[in-house]
Amino acid sequence: MAKKEKSAVGRRGFLKGAAVGAAAIAAGPAGQAQAPTNAPSSRPAALPPTPAQRAAETSPPAEDIQIVERPGSDYMVDVFNSLGLEYLFATPGSSFRGIHESAINHGGNRPEFITCMHEECSVAMANGYAKVEGKPVLVCAHGTVGIQHAAMAIYNAYCDQAPVFIVAGNISDAAERRGRVEWLHAVQDVGATVREYTKWDDSPASLTHFGESAVRAYQLAMTPPTMPVLLAADGVLQESPAPTDFDWRIPKLPRIAAPAGDSTAVAELARMLVAAENPLFVASRSARTPEGLRLLIELAETLQAGVIDQQRRMNFPGRHPLNQTQRARQAVADADLIVGLEVYDFYGVVHALGGQVRVIPRTITKPGVKLVSISSSDLFYKSNYQNFQRYQDVDLSIPADAEATLPALIDAVKRLLTDDRKRASQARGAKLAEASRQALDQARAAASYGWDASPVSTARLSAELWAQIKNEDWSLVSDTFWVSNWPLRLWDMNKHYHFLGGAGGEGVGYLAPAALGAAFANKKHGRLSVSIQSDGDLMMANGVLWTSAHHRIPLLTVMHNNRAYHQEIMQLQRVANQHNRGVDIDKCKIGTAIENPNIDYAKLAQSMGVQAEGPISDPKDLAAAIRRGIQVVKRGDPYLIDVVTQPR
Amino acid sequence: MMRFLVFLSFVAVLTAQAPKGTPAGNAENGKKLFVKFGCYTCHGYQGQGGAAGARLAPRPIALAALIAYVRHPSGSMPPFTDKVVKDVELTDIHAFLASVPAPPAVKDIPLLNQ
Numbered sequence: 001m002a003k004k005e006k007s008a009v010g011r012r013g014f015l016k017g018a019a020v021g022a023a024a025i026a027a028g029p030a031g032q033a034q035a036p037t038n039a040p041s042s043r044p045a046a047l048p049p050t051p052a053q054r055a056a057e058t059s060p061p062a063e064d065i066q067i068v069e070r071p072g073s074d075y076m077v078d079v080f081n082s083l084g085l086e087y088l089f090a091t092p093g094s095s096f097r098g099i100h101e102s103a104i105n106h107g108g109n110r111p112e113f114i115t116c117m118h119e120e121c122s123v124a125m126a127n128g129y130a131k132v133e134g135k136p137v138l139v140c141a142h143g144t145v146g147i148q149h150a151a152m153a154i155y156n157a158y159c160d161q162a163p164v165f166i167v168a169g170n171i172s173d174a175a176e177r178r179g180r181v182e183w184l185h186a187v188q189d190v191g192a193t194v195r196e197y198t199k200w201d202d203s204p205a206s207l208t209h210f211g212e213s214a215v216r217a218y219q220l221a222m223t224p225p226t227m228p229v230l231l232a233a234d235g236v237l238q239e240s241p242a243p244t245d246f247d248w249r250i251p252k253l254p255r256i257a258a259p260a261g262d263s264t265a266v267a268e269l270a271r272m273l274v275a276a277e278n279p280l281f282v283a284s285r286s287a288r289t290p291e292g293l294r295l296l297i298e299l300a301e302t303l304q305a306g307v308i309d310q311q312r313r314m315n316f317p318g319r320h321p322l323n324q325t326q327r328a329r330q331a332v333a334d335a336d337l338i339v340g341l342e343v344y345d346f347y348g349v350v351h352a353l354g355g356q357v358r359v360i361p362r363t364i365t366k367p368g369v370k371l372v373s374i375s376s377s378d379l380f381y382k383s384n385y386q387n388f389q390r391y392q393d394v395d396l397s398i399p400a401d402a403e404a405t406l407p408a409l410i411d412a413v414k415r416l417l418t419d420d421r422k423r424a425s426q427a428r429g430a431k432l433a434e435a436s437r438q439a440l441d442q443a444r445a446a447a448s449y450g451w452d453a454s455p456v457s458t459a460r461l462s463a464e465l466w467a468q469i470k471n472e473d474w475s476l477v478s479d480t481f482w483v484s485n486w487p488l489r490l491w492d493m494n495k496h497y498h499f500l501g502g503a504g505g506e507g508v509g510y511l512a513p514a515a516l517g518a519a520f521a522n523k524k525h526g527r528l529s530v531s532i533q534s535d536g537d538l539m540m541a542n543g544v545l546w547t548s549a550h551h552r553i554p555l556l557t558v559m560h561n562n563r564a565y566h567q568e569i570m571q572l573q574r575v576a577n578q579h580n581r582g583v584d585i586d587k588c589k590i591g592t593a594i595e596n597p598n599i600d601y602a603k604l605a606q607s608m609g610v611q612a613e614g615p616i617s618d619p620k621d622l623a624a625a626i627r628r629g630i631q632v633v634k635r636g637d638p639y640l641i642d643v644v645t646q647p648r
Numbered sequence: 649m650m651r652f653l654v655f656l657s658f659v660a661v662l663t664a665q666a667p668k669g670t671p672a673g674n675a676e677n678g679k680k681l682f683v684k685f686g687c688y689t690c691h692g693y694q695g696q697g698g699a700a701g702a703r704l705a706p707r708p709i710a711l712a713a714l715i716a717y718v719r720h721p722s723g724s725m726p727p728f729t730d731k732v733v734k735d736v737e738l739t740d741i742h743a744f745l746a747s748v749p750a751p752p753a754v755k756d757i758p759l760l761n762q
Contacts, residue, residue, distance in 0.1 A: 444760040448751040449703055450696030457696060463759040470762060484699035570700060573686045574726040582732030585686045647689055648698040
């Protein structure tokens, strides 16, 4: 500590010197003009001191005004770059200004600063980015107000098992805080605000501590279950010079292996799978990487077993003959063995939740069904937030990363498959393929209803968009729940970036920034990113439009503009009927509709530099608009099309 | 996805062919009531259905079955008692649903064959 104090220039001293210096400079010319002379003056004898006199009398000793040559923030930036954190998503904030400056001048804008208009956007963008690239970016925020803004997005990322590397600026030493704002923006325990929904956090007290904790944080964030982590960056540590004897070494980041399932348990599961008449896989976040998608295909095809993709990631090709997602209820009912792969709500897989007022769960599986779970979620739980869902008893629980477990499981299954069992599985596969084909036909038929409706049906919107992108290397970067999942039903999805899932914590305000973050990640791969964007969600985070224009992030946004927080209209209607009062639609819109005035999303986008058009209400106008948008996006810019749609 | 699948099982029931002898209602008024009572919020303005509600049109189920279901629904749909919506109003709504034109055949929609 003594060494540090000896070598470091106190931030307080440095800032005070800088402030006084600035005052003196500002006072310079005026002071010269007002310098005392022997000339007669009309000024009274007793005057307050001039700015120059004030500066001279209050200036600190010369040694307190110093230049900091090698600030600690340089080391912090070195650490970030060593971890491969390529981008810094942030709304600028003084508590991490040292890092900001070092990233620009010391790092050469590495990590590259991406200007965000809200900390919630910073984190949600990082969430979307991570789901495409499989690794985090750096997010910086004030330790107090910034993290408070970011909190919901952090919760979404936590539930979504997305790695996000968050650095929160803070001035922990009270004596170093300049005035009221720095007190208001300082906190005793930086991580406390979001500790319930981050995997790990730390508040390093030295640069050595910072380096070690940063590498530890990255390692934890990337070890399944992958999750957000938070590191405090002390303002004094950032802006003071590194101690003269400081070792600038950065701890080595190891190759991170994911935890695979116990070999005995894997062998047992293989035996169960080969013996089952109707084994079924249910995947939620199974495909952590593109390899996860390939592995599940191999396993399912080896067994000719059905797969339900709950689509929190792109786990299984949508049109694969073994995909039973569109007839999930029946597939669950038919199964004699159900294997959940990173399923976060297994209870919801095997139960229907009926009941008008109270929840009345009903088992939908057949008697004697065996249930097996492979989930890394079982390796990491916290208590307060209830994202772990209702408890489901299973026959075999393998607390491990599903993707890492699949290679051993595939090998074990292949070793056990006899010719008899192979013949049985082939017959099963043929039936599943036929059921899958019928489900696609049914989806297409269902999409035809309301085909020419105005407002535009969500099925028509989805089909029109698919027609224009299907021959591109495309990526749907938005959720589909709000548009009746039509893209999942109608589009041919088979790559990991074709669909990324929605908000982990179902927090509204995720979609727009996460889509942009994903589009940003897709940019380097030359992919065409498209988003079907809900209106209410965009209004929570519409600053992302400016970010997309400023940083030239190519993204085609097609508005699903139903002019309401529509889910809440349905909720209100339900409650009103439960109370046997009903509710006229005009009253149902109280507090739920986004109309009167209608929001002109094209103008909103244009005001922030995004080319846009609409509103479009006639479905016949869609194709041409989408083509125009794609042309712009292919040139590297964002484009928005406002489409007035049916509610769902 | 499961939220969506909950509703699929109702589709077949609710879109069966209406029998002959269904009482006539006022389709034009039914269209207004379909909006007024918020039916469209789950079922779409043309009763086309989606993730939130089953398809109702064209070719709605028989009026009596429709009224019975509205009074005592299953799944997520809330009950609409006679205090909230009268039989005569449901009759008009039924007439509206029956008046919705059939969509083009899937084979005639190129976008649904891609």
